[in-house]
Amino acid sequence: MIGVTGVLNRIQELQGQLGLTPVNPAPGATGTVSTNGSTALGDSSFASALAGATGGTGTIKLNNQASGSDVVDAAKKYLGTPYVFGSTDPDKGLDCSALVQRAYSDLGIKLPRLSHEQAKAGTKVDSLAQAKPGDILAFDSPVDHVAIYLGDNKMIAAPKPGDHVKIQSVYEKPTHIRRVVSDFAALPAQNVASVRPASLQGSGSLPGVPYGDLFVQAGNRYGVSPKLLAAVAKVESGYNPQAVSKVGAQGLMQLMPSTAKGLGVKDSFDPEQAINGGAKLLSRNLREFKSLPLALAAYNAGGGAVHKYGGIPPFSETQAYVPKVQKALAALGG
Incomplete structure (x- = not known):
C-alpha cells in the first residue's frame, strides 16, 4: 500500500x-x-x-461537495432583495446574474459575472424535464436573463427593475440549462460519507451531554461529528436553548436571525431546529474550507471574513473562539 x-x-x-x-x-x-x-x-x-x-472528467466532483439543494438554500437567503442592475452587493440590490453568482459564491464556487457566461458554466442539461434543483436556467438568445431552478417548474430569480428576488414559475423554455454541482444529497449515504474526512462524519453517541440524541441525529443527517456540534453548543450557549447574545444571536447554536432564516430554521429557541441549523451551517463550512479551524472561524465570523483574510480573521473573539471549541471537542473525546 x-x-x-x-x-x-x-x-x-x-x-x-x-x-x-x-x-x-x-x-x-x-x-x-x-x-x-x-x-x-x-x-x-x-x-x-x-x-x-x-481533467475533472469524473461523473462527480469530489472536491466540491455542495449539492443542488445547498445552492437553492443559498439563493433563498436573498429573497426580497431589490433588483438593481449592475449591483453585486445584496445590501444595495442584485441583478439576475449577481444573484446566481452570489448563491454559488456563498458555497465557495466561483462563477462568471455575466449571464451569457454563466450559460456556459458546468455541464449541459438537455431539457427542463431533466433539470434538478440548483441548475442554472438561462433565457433568450443572446442570453439576457438567468435564474436558479428549484424543481416543480419553479425558479428563484431577480426578474427586472422595480422588482425583487422571488420565486416564480418557469414562464418560458430556457435556451440553456447548466449543472454546476453534483447532487450529493441524492447519493447513497455510504457514498456521501466516502467523500468526507472520517473525523468529521456523524456517528456515535453522547451519553451525559444535554440534547445528546439531537446532536447525534443532526450529525448523522448532515455528515458532521455530533461531538463537534456539542462542542460548538457548549462554547456558544453553555447548552442553554434560551440564550441570547448581546448582538442578537439566539438559542443553543447562537444563530443570528438572518442566518437562521437562510438555514430554514423558523425557531432558533427550539433545540432540534437550532441544532439542525448549526449542523447544516458547519457542514457547509467544512465543505467550503476543508479545515476544521477555518470552518469554526467561519461559523463565528462568517465565511466572507475567512476568505478576506485568507485564514482565521484577526478578530479577538474569533481568535479565542476557535481554540475554545477545539478544547471542548477534545474534552468530549473528539
Missing part, C-alpha cells in the same frame, strides 16, 4: 509529464485537523488532486 501521499506524488509526476499544473495542496488548507494539532491528508485532498490530474 503506497498510501494517499504516494498516490499524490505519482499524480504530480504524471502532471509534470503531461504539462499540467502540479497538485500541491497548501498545508492545513485541505487536511483534517486532529485533536492533537497534527494535520492529516483528507479524502477531499485526494479527490481534488485526482480531479485535477484527470
